[in-house]
Structure formats: structure tokens, C-alpha cells
Amino acid sequence: MTTPNFVSTPAGRAPVVAKTEVVVVGGGPAGISAAVSAGRNGASVTLVERYPYLGGLASGGMVLVLDDMHNDTEISVRGLCMELIDRMHARGLCVYPPEADRHPDARLTEEVLRRWTRWGMFDFHTHTKPHPVIFAAAFDPDGFKQSSLDMVGEAGVQLRLHSWFTSTIMEDNRAAGVLVHTKEGPQAILGDVIIDASGDLDVAASAGASYTDGSFIVTTVSRMGGVDVDEAERFQYEEPEKFLEIDREAKRIIKGSWDYWWLRTPLPGIVWCNCPHMTGYDGMKVADLTAAEFDGRNRMQALLTFARANVAGFQNAYFVDFAPQTGVRQTRLLEGEYVVTKKDVMDRVHFSDSVCRGRDYYTPYRALMPKTIDQLLVAGRHYSVTPQAQKLSREIPPCMAQGEAVGIAAALAVNAGITVREVDSRAIQKQMRTQGADPGDVPAANALVTEAA
Numbered sequence: 001m002t003t004p005n006f007v008s009t010p011a012g013r014a015p016v017v018a019k020t021e022v023v024v025v026g027g028g029p030a031g032i033s034a035a036v037s038a039g040r041n042g043a044s045v046t047l048v049e050r051y052p053y054l055g056g057l058a059s060g061g062m063v064l065v066l067d068d069m070h071n072d073t074e075i076s077v078r079g080l081c082m083e084l085i086d087r088m089h090a091r092g093l094c095v096y097p098p099e100a101d102r103h104p105d106a107r108l109t110e111e112v113l114r115r116w117t118r119w120g121m122f123d124f125h126t127h128t129k130p131h132p133v134i135f136a137a138a139f140d141p142d143g144f145k146q147s148s149l150d151m152v153g154e155a156g157v158q159l160r161l162h163s164w165f166t167s168t169i170m171e172d173n174r175a176a177g178v179l180v181h182t183k184e185g186p187q188a189i190l191g192d193v194i195i196d197a198s199g200d201l202d203v204a205a206s207a208g209a210s211y212t213d214g215s216f217i218v219t220t221v222s223r224m225g226g227v228d229v230d231e232a233e234r235f236q237y238e239e240p241e242k243f244l245e246i247d248r249e250a251k252r253i254i255k256g257s258w259d260y261w262w263l264r265t266p267l268p269g270i271v272w273c274n275c276p277h278m279t280g281y282d283g284m285k286v287a288d289l290t291a292a293e294f295d296g297r298n299r300m301q302a303l304l305t306f307a308r309a310n311v312a313g314f315q316n317a318y319f320v321d322f323a324p325q326t327g328v329r330q331t332r333l334l335e336g337e338y339v340v341t342k343k344d345v346m347d348r349v350h351f352s353d354s355v356c357r358g359r360d361y362y363t364p365y366r367a368l369m370p371k372t373i374d375q376l377l378v379a380g381r382h383y384s385v386t387p388q389a390q391k392l393s394r395e396i397p398p399c400m401a402q403g404e405a406v407g408i409a410a411a412l413a414v415n416a417g418i419t420v421r422e423v424d425s426r427a428i429q430k431q432m433r434t435q436g437a438d439p440g441d442v443p444a445a446n447a448l449v450t451e452a453a
């Protein structure tokens with residue numbers, strides 16, 4: 001008997017388990033912000049997440065530095081992102097450089113560089129080295145999960161974990177809800193506005209929105225414990241030639257890394273390994289994601305063996321954990337009302353309908369909205385952007401800022417009984433400012449001012 005190519009499944013009926021004004025899919029940085037922001041602005045909100053925790057790549061992917069939020073001497077992403085930083089800091093689970101160390105007179109001094117470089121708190125966008133110290137925040141993944149849960153709970157958001165989005169419920173051209181797969185079987189969640197914060201554009205793609213297939217390096221992130229971090233730093237600064245030779249070999253073993261293959265974390269003796277860089281894996285494909293897990297772990301096991309034998313401070317190192325979520329940086333990207341280009345990001349092009357900012361670039365409301373689908377907004381790494389531009393504008397803080405902006409937009413729409421397309425971007429900007437966030441309505445001194453097309 002030959003194996004069939006397809007099997008038929010019973011369609012079945014899905015019970016409606018929730019009906020709220022706003023439904024957010026994806027409990028990562030963008031989705032948390034969107035849900036909290038919509039909830040605080042008076043909308044009833046359901047937040048759907050496939051895993052048993054919040055934070056997405058920030059916690060489950062163990063991406064442990066919040067960066068891309070500092071422009072020259074200003075912190076350009078504030079609002080909910082900064083609130084989360086403050087909450088983690090209050091728990092002793094977040095570390096960032098004080099203002100004095102970010103001052104132009106101090107940030108390139110040897111003492112300050114040595115204090116913060118191994119925390120990953122330097123401006124890697126500058127073309128000259130050493131990179132100056134900037135504001136960024138190193139955090140603990142469980143601190144992110146707990147603080148997010150607190151914020152979502154306090155905002156009155158109905159949280160539905162263990163719910164895997166499967167398809168968008170459409171009424172003509174309007175997104176009207178989502179179907180999720182659960183241990184109890186399929187369930188339906190209905191809403192007036194749907195926000196796609198899945199990172200992979202699952203909801204918008206299912207709704208029929210146009211998108212581009214992007215891809216970038218994939219990483220199996222890990223943490224090592226038992227590291228004498230002070231000794232490792234001493235080795236780097238006091239035996240620079242030997243350090244460079246050994247460090248080069250470490251990076252050769254894993255076949256690709258940023259400048260620093262380990263960084264400090266708020267937990268003593270535990271370092272973050274944001275490596276290896278692996279190419280050729282599609283973050284949407286089961287076989288690729290499975291192969292990446294073997295590949296990444298093998299490379300890192302070889303690195304651990306080498307580090308124990310050769311890297312000062314790593315003699316007793318061991319793996320604490322590998323991130324439960326594979327480090328996928330880019331997959332589907334929306335082709336929305338406006339597609340942000342690399343030139344827009346690099347030239348710091350300002351848009352009059354900018355509703356949020358990253359480091360020194362601006363996101364127009366139109367880049368968070370699909371062209372043809374109504375009542376659907378997107379936020380996060382799958383926003384409407386070219387693949388090249390996404391590589392420069394995908395970090396956690398700007399994704400949180402996007403979430404905060406679309407959460408406001410959704411609440412403004414339901415409160416006023418209008419569509420999200422009809423929401424005036426100036427009203428979003430105003431509320432972003434009220435929430436302590438920077439919508440980018442006033443271009444920074446180094447922005448290239450243009451009018452919205």
C-alpha cells in the first residue's frame with residue numbers, strides 16, 4: 001500500500017471561550033505591551049500565548065539584553081519598556097549603566113568601558129572602536145516572565161496560555177477572531193480588533209494579508225554557570241594577545257558569533273552565550289528548526305570543552321540551560337500600508353504619522369497595518385519592513401514600543417466606535433506621550449525630516 005500525501009481531518013465545531021474588544025496573539029515583548037496598553041486604555045483584552053510563560057524570545061529565547069533604545073544622549077524608548085526595566089530592577093534582576101557612565105565625557109574612558117563592555121552595553125552601531133557605553137539593560141529571563149505577568153494581570157487582561165493560534169476568523173474582509181488549538185481541542189476567541197504579535201505574522205498571513213518571506217541567522221542561545229567572570233575579564237584586559245588568540249579559536253569552533261561570545265548576567269557566575277550564528281535554517285520549517293537544535297548544541301558543547309581547557313575563568317564552567325525557544329530572528333514580514341526601508345532606518349527618516357521609535361529611527365502607524373484586512377494591526381519583529389531594514393530595527397525595546405502604540409490605537413478605535421484605519425495617528429502620539437513613551441512625533445536633532453507619503 002502506498003503512503004497517501006494527505007489525510008482528511010474532521011473540521012468540528014470550536015466553542016467560543018472568550019469575547020473581548022481586543023484580542024492579542026503572541027505574549028512576547030510586542031504582545032505584552034499591546035495587551036497592557038489596550039487594557040490600561042479601557043478596552044477588554046484577551047492575550048493568547050502558546051507557551052506557559054510570557055516574554056517570547058526575551059524570556060523563552062533567553063535574549064538577555066534590551067538594547068537599541070539610546071540615541072546620542074537620550075533614552076529613545078521609554079513607556080512600558082522602561083516600566084518593565086524598573087520592575088525587574090526592583091527585583092534585583094536587571095542591570096544598566098548609570099547616567100554618569102553614559103555621559104559623553106565618560107563613556108569612552110577605559111575604566112567605564114571595562115565596567116560595561118562585558119554586559120553588552122555599548123553602541124555597536126558606531127563605525128569606530130571601542131564602541132561607547134550607552135543605555136541598555138541586562139536582565140534575568142524569569143524576571144522578565146514574572147514582571148510581565150504582573151503587568152498583564154494588573155491591566156485586567158484575560159490571559160490564555162497553552163493556546164496555539166491556528167487560523168484567523170474572517171467576516172468578509174474583517175478579522176473577527178482567532179481559532180486556537182489546545183489540549184481541550186479547538187477553541188474560538190472573538191474580538192473587535194485583532195493584534196498579531198506572533199513574531200511570524202501567523203494571524204495576518206492566515207487572514208490573507210500580503211507578506212515577504214525573510215530570513216536571518218538562527219541561534220540556540222544558552223547560559224553557562226560556574227564561571228569566574230572577574231578572572232575572565234582580567235584575562236581579556238591584562239593578557240590581550242593571548243586572549244585574542246584564544247577568543248578567535250573559540251569563535252572558529254562555533255563557526256560564527258558577534259564580537260563577544262559571552263556576556264555577564266545579573267546572576268553571579270552565570271554568563272549569556274548569544275551564539276552560535278547559524279545560516280541556512282528557515283525559522284518556519286519544522287525540519288530546519290529541529291536540525292538547528294542539534295547543530296547549535298553540538299557547536300556549543302565543543303566550545304565548552306575548549307573553554308574549560310583554555311579560557312581563564314571557565315575551568316569549572318557548565319551549561320545551566322539552552323533556551324526553550326529557538327533563536328529565530330526573522331521570518332514573514334508584513335507588506336502593509338507602508339514598508340519601512342533600510343534607507344528609512346539608516347537615514348533616520350521621520351514620518352508625520354510616526355507612533356513609536358527605536359534607537360534613532362521612526363515607525364509610521366501605516367507600517368503596523370495590513371493593506372487589505374480590516375480591524376487587524378501588527379506589532380513586533382514581523383512589522384511592515386524590508387528584510388534588510390528589519391535586521392536593523394527588530395530589537396526588543398522597539399518591538400515593545402510598537403505594541404504600546406497599537407494597543408492604544410485598538411483602544412481608541414473601540415472606545416470611539418471607529419475602525420483602526422480611522423484612528424488619527426496624532427491621537428496615538430498624544431496618548432504615547434501621556435504614558436511616558438516617545439512616539440517620535442517630534443523628530444530628534446539627527447533625524448532627516450520628511451513628510452509622510
Ligand SMILES: Cc1cc2nc3c(=O)[nH]c(=O)nc-3n(C[C@H](O)[C@H](O)[C@H](O)COP(=O)(O)OP(=O)(O)OC[C@H]3O[C@@H](n4cnc5c(N)ncnc54)[C@H](O)[C@@H]3O)c2cc1C
Pocket residue numbers: 025026027028029030031048049050051054055056057058061063064065066067068163164165166197198199200202218219221274326327328329379380381382394395396397399
Ligand atoms: C538569538 C537572538 C538574539 C537577539 N538579540 C537581541 C538583543 O541582544 N537585544 C534585543 O533587544 N533584541 C535581540 N533580539 C531580537 C528580539 O529578541 C526579537 O526581535 C523580539 O523578541 C521580537 O519580539 P516580538 O514580540 O515581536 O516576537 P517574539 O519575541 O518572537 O514573541 C512572539 C510571541 O508569540 C508567540 N507565538 C508565536 N506563534 C504563536 C502561535 N501560533 N500561537 C500562540 N502564540 C504564538 C510566541 O510563543 C512568543 O511568545 C535577538 C533575537 C534573537 C533570536
